[in-house]
């Protein structure tokens with residue numbers, strides 16, 4: 001939805017491109033080279049969010065920086081293993097980070113609130129909806145949600161790949177119009193960014209392009225996932241109908257410039273798919289990591305599933321079921337060649353489903369509305 005906002009505080013009328021955005025701020029945007037928190041940059045970003053907020057744009061921030069800001073705060077006596085270090089630094093650093101945000105927003109007469117989450121909170125639909133409700137009520141009450149992973153308790157396999165993954169989940173969950181990923185680089189380069197002949201790819205058509213040949217596996221000094229995760233997440237989110245922009249958070253006025261219509265700011269923009277996707281399907285699409293089992297289907301069921309008509313998975317086309325799951329859990333859908341076709345939310349628990357393999361005239365094992373094909 002695009003609308004011209006009424007101007008009641010003497011600001012020029014700008015036709016914004018988006019009115020509901022998620023903004024992910026990477027660790028490197030918020031930290032100086034020596035690892036200390038870059039308060040000047042934080043303050044400049046808060047000023048921009050405040051400007052957008054005053055003009056009616058709803059903003060959710062996904063901010064990294066807890067570990068980096070904690071690391072520069074405490075000196076440890078004996079060497080810590082990586083998990084202990086991350087837990088200790090994030091516990092201290094997150095308090096410091098949110099406190100700073102709180103004070104900076106207060107200078108604008110605004111309130112921000114902290115939402116700490118873990119990957120597990122996206123695995124159950126109830127937790128998912130609770131988180132969603134929390135952020136909706138914050139936005140309704142003009143509070144800026146500042147989201148981060150709860151690094152103190154999410155360790156190893158329970159962790160998000162990085163906050164890029166988290167920001168994609170938040171943008172889809174909250175039905176944002178755009179996700180802006182701010183890093184320390186202007187966008188995705190078509191070669192090594194340090195090579196002077198490389199240039200920023202300005203536009204990417206959703207999930208259709210293979211970007212792996214451009215993207216190096218190198219990361220910036222405090223980053224976790226690197227550019228490859230940004231690309232994968234951006235393509236998935238754009239496929240769900242949300243514009244994704246990767247831009248340089250160290251540039252002055254970047255957010256306001258990006259949102260202004262007809263802007264020519266250098267960035268990489270992923271064009272969103274125009275096929276609408278239901279919110280349940282969006283949740284399922286991002287829940288693959290939580291799959292509790294596998295549903296193996298025969299060729300006939302595969303052909304029906306991939307055909308032009310919307311089709312549910314019926315027990316008659318199921319050949320094998322692996323894993324233990326409850327009704328409403330997420331499972332993978334596998335064809336006869338062992339290839340994963342997608343994921344879905346099951347209508348039976350695994351014990352009952354196994355008993356009914358091959359049966360006709362039963363309710364679908366996975367209803368079409370709860371099915372997401374790759």
Ligand SMILES: Nc1ncnc2c1ncn2[C@@H]1O[C@H](COP(=O)(O)OP(=O)(O)O)[C@@H](O)[C@H]1O
Pocket residue numbers: 025026027028029182183184185187188189190191192193214215216217218219220221222223224225226227
């Ligand atoms: N093709 C590329 N274009 C842009 N950046 C790239 C590319 N390949 C690798 N990178 C690296 O990705 C880094 C950004 O990712 P990351 O370190 O995860 O940042 P953040 O902390 O913002 O999440 C850049 O600083 C750059 O070194």
Ligand SMILES: N[C@@H](CCC(=O)OP(=O)(O)O)C(=O)O
Pocket residue numbers: 025026027028063064065066067068090148149151161162163164222223224225226
């Ligand atoms: N939750 C961590 C963020 C880690 C992370 O993903 O960092 P980045 O790749 O800079 O977004 C922190 O606050 O330090």
